[in-house]
Amino acid sequence: MSRQAGRGTESKKMNSELFTLTYGALVTQLCKDYENDEDVNKQLDKMGYNIGVRLIEDFLARSNVGRCHDFRETADVISKIAFKMYLGITPSITNWSPGGDEFSLILENNPLVDFVELPDNHSSLIYSNLLCGVLRGALEMVQMAVDVKFVQDTLKGDSVTEIRMKFIRRIEDNLPAGEE
Amino acid sequence: VGHAVLAINGAEVNGRLTADGKDVLEFLSNPANYPVSIRFGRHRLSSNEKLMLASMFHSLFAIGSQLSPEVGSSGIEMLETDTFKLHCFQTLTGIKFVVLADPRQAGIDSLLHKIYEIYSDFALKNPFYSLEMPIRCELFDQNLKLALEVAEKAGPFGPGS
Numbered sequence: 001m002s003r004q005a006g007r008g009t010e011s012k013k014m015n016s017e018l019f020t021l022t023y024g025a026l027v028t029q030l031c032k033d034y035e036n037d038e039d040v041n042k043q044l045d046k047m048g049y050n051i052g053v054r055l056i057e058d059f060l061a062r063s064n065v066g067r068c069h070d071f072r073e074t075a076d077v078i079s080k081i082a083f084k085m086y087l088g089i090t091p092s093i094t095n096w097s098p099g100g101d102e103f104s105l106i107l108e109n110n111p112l113v114d115f116v117e118l119p120d121n122h123s124s125l126i127y128s129n130l131l132c133g134v135l136r137g138a139l140e141m142v143q144m145a146v147d148v149k150f151v152q153d154t155l156k157g158d159s160v161t162e163i164r165m166k167f168i169r170r171i172e173d174n175l176p177a178g179e180e
Numbered sequence: 181v182g183h184a185v186l187a188i189n190g191a192e193v194n195g196r197l198t199a200d201g202k203d204v205l206e207f208l209s210n211p212a213n214y215p216v217s218i219r220f221g222r223h224r225l226s227s228n229e230k231l232m233l234a235s236m237f238h239s240l241f242a243i244g245s246q247l248s249p250e251v252g253s254s255g256i257e258m259l260e261t262d263t264f265k266l267h268c269f270q271t272l273t274g275i276k277f278v279v280l281a282d283p284r285q286a287g288i289d290s291l292l293h294k295i296y297e298i299y300s301d302f303a304l305k306n307p308f309y310s311l312e313m314p315i316r317c318e319l320f321d322q323n324l325k326l327a328l329e330v331a332e333k334a335g336p337f338g339p340g341s
Contacts, residue, residue, distance in 0.1 A: 057273060061300045142272050
């Protein structure tokens with residue numbers, strides 16, 4: 001019963017070291033299985049996508065946010081509510097394109113990469129690519145087609161980690177009834 | 181008419197067989213088994229029938245929003261008959277949760293929301309459940325049952341009454 005009572009936007013505390021180790025084990029196993037960085041990146045994106053399409057329901061059920069009216073609102077919800085809820089961080093939103101269809105999320109710290117160093121033989125590995133898939137899958141379920149990619153990565157020597165999100169189009173087929 | 185034998189002597193009937201595998205009509209025609217208590221009622225809907233009715237409702241839900249003279253109307257949220265009320269909640273992702281309840285039952289909105297949480301926990305977080313398939317997860321059933329019991333006990337004035 002304590003689980004029901006304590007729910008809402010609170011989350012169960014979990015050891016973040018275990019999380020970092022789990023994600024690291026996942027990536028290194030993929031590297032062993034696929035042997036080349038591009039394939040690993042693709043797999044991470046796929047896995048992230050499968051997580052995203054399920055995570056969105058948990059997010060909507062618990063956060064009670066309504067439909068966003070534009071991409072700016074979406075950006076706010078992603079950084080201030082979603083990232084906070086699931087990773088405990090609030091990335092800042094910058095670099096809006098003039099058309100308002102592209103923006104960047106700047107992550108000062110990324111819980112996935114605590115203690116991680118990329119070796120030279122994995123220079124094209126996008127270690128946290130799972131996140132891109134999650135964002136893409138989640139937004140697709142609310143009828144937004146987006147392109148998500150890392151443009152800066154602290155693992156590769158950049159000062160911050162930057163994720164670029166671009167709105168491609170609204171997914172009109174299978175719109176829930178009542179949305180115009 | 182439209183009614184079937186649901187149980188004999190308290191044990192549920194499975195098609196034409198009793199709970200311990202005997203043929204129902206045979207059992208009933210043997211005077212040695214009397215007195216016997218028989219429960220009649222409407223057939224519970226089969227999974228296929230449920231799927232058909234649900235997909236019909238899906239279309240009606242959409243028609244509801246198209247019929248509206250106002251722009252951007254929602255679909256059917258409630259359908260009322262003299263014997264039951266149908267409540268429907270559609271998520272931003274297009275999933276619909278439908279609850280059939282007594283017309284006097286209150287607290288259905290919060291029940292629908294609770295069911296959304298139970299779905300997102302016990303169905304979606306079960307990696308072996310595939311999206312869009314019927315949900316055959318025990319934990320989901322158990323928690324759903326619990327939530328229904330809580331809502332039922334609440335009675336006509338909602339939880340906390």
